[in-house]
Amino acid sequence: MIEAVMIWNEPNNKSHWDPEIDPNWDLFAETAIGAGKAIERVNPSLPRVLGGISPIDPAFIANMMGKGVLDHVDAVAVHGFPLDWNLWQIDEWPAKIQEIKAVTDLPVWVSEVGVSSFGAEEVQAWGLDRTAQLLIGQAPRIHWYSLYDLPRAWPATTRHKEAEGSSYYRHFAMGLLREDGSPKMAAERFPRHAPALGICQWFHFEDHRLCEAVAWMRRLGVRSLRTGLSWADSFRPNALDWFDRQMEALSEFDVTITYCFTPEHRGIAPHHTSAPQVPEEFAEFCAAMTERYAPPQIAGTPVAEQTEAAQ
Template sequence: MIEAIKLWNEPNNMSHWDFGIDKDWSIFSRMVRLAGEAVRAENPLITRVLGGMSPIDVAFLRRMSDQGALDEVDVVAVHGFPLDWNHWQIHEWPDRIAEVRAASRHPVWVTEVGVSTFGAEEVQEFGLRRTAELLLDQVDRVFWYSLYDLPKAWPATTRHREAEGSSYYRHFYMGLIKEDGTPKRALRHLADYTPQMGICQWFHFEDPRLDDAVAWLEKLGVKKLRTGLSWADSHRPNADAWFDQQMSALEDFDVTLTYCFTPGSRGINDHHTSPPQQVEEFAEFCARMTRRYAK
């Protein structure tokens, strides 16, 4: 069921890793090395993926290589949203992949790519079809982000909130299905590309959408799913019960499982993006989750 473990998410994006504290990513690099070793010790056959770069930055990837972060991963990942946030056009996807391949000996996966309906559903419809044309023959894994819109009552995972202007609100329109359960125009095309194309869907702690999501994914022919288990959530009461429920519901999918987010009490700062006080604790979390779900 677990085909890959992803170590963190968007480490070169302030919304997921505070590089104001870890200015040269040396803490992150050591954390990834230890976590990769821990995962390998639990399951030497599982694929280990470096948290997806967002934005795609070859200089960052070279820094990861120089600092040894790539020594304990098997795949490097990229995220791209050229119709919403990136400063390049959608037709440039093959060039972006080629740049990353030239800078690393590792295979490249696209573990998040998506288009919001902030402007119009037709933009997402075009974006899904064009993305499939550009990427499915280029890389081994493509995960469309996401199945559901982010509920408006929930915060987006960003450090900047409304200071981003309209860019912030695009986070809430990335799904193929609206918050009220209404399918968008692009949803009808997804089955044209499954099971080759996967879905990236994050589930919040005790997420009420879990069972409905599974039903939709099965209906759409999705086989490959990317989701996550939060180290921060593991400090909540009844965390293991929720993790068990989530992973049991997803047992029929080939899952790329992301380990991410620092418990506030264990960070240098009290924030989920903070580097941890002790990177060994993240490695221990990775080992425990891999032992529990990926044996």
């Protein structure tokens, strides 16, 4: 069920890792190395992927190499949104991947790529087709972001909020499906590119869309899925019950699971982007989740049986 684990999300983006606390990424490197070692101890055959970077910056990957992080992962990943946020054109995608390949021999995944329907659904549909044309065959995994629009009642995961102007509101229009679950024009085109294109869909704690999302991914021909298990959420009441339900519901897909988000009370600053006070605690979370959902001795068995064995 779990085909890979990703260590953090967009570590070079201050919406996900606070550079004021860790300006040279020394603490991130320590945190990532510890997580990589912990995951390997539990399941040595499980691929580990460095959290997708945004912006696409070869200097950041070179920094991670210099700090030893790349010795503890099996792939790196990039995120790109050239029609919405990035200051480069969509046709530059192959060149952007080559920039990363120039500084590492590790495989380069595209773990988030997307186009919003903020301006027009026709733009998103065209962007989907063009993205598929440019990227299929260029990366081992391509995850389209995302299946659903972000509900307007939920905040986007960004430090800038409404100060971004229209850029902030594009966060709410990235889905193939609208907030109410109805399909956009791009949803009709997506099956042409599946299963080479997968989906990245973040599920919030006790997300009401989970079962409907599974049905839609079947309909769209999705095989590979990227989602997350939040270290911060693990401190909520009944967290393991939710994690179990989520992972059981997603068991038919090839899942890349992302471990990320610092609990407020365990960060150097009280925020999910903070470096942790004790990096070993994040490693312990990664090990526990890997043991629960991807232990090598029972890999391939239903999650319910894995959970019973873990308990």
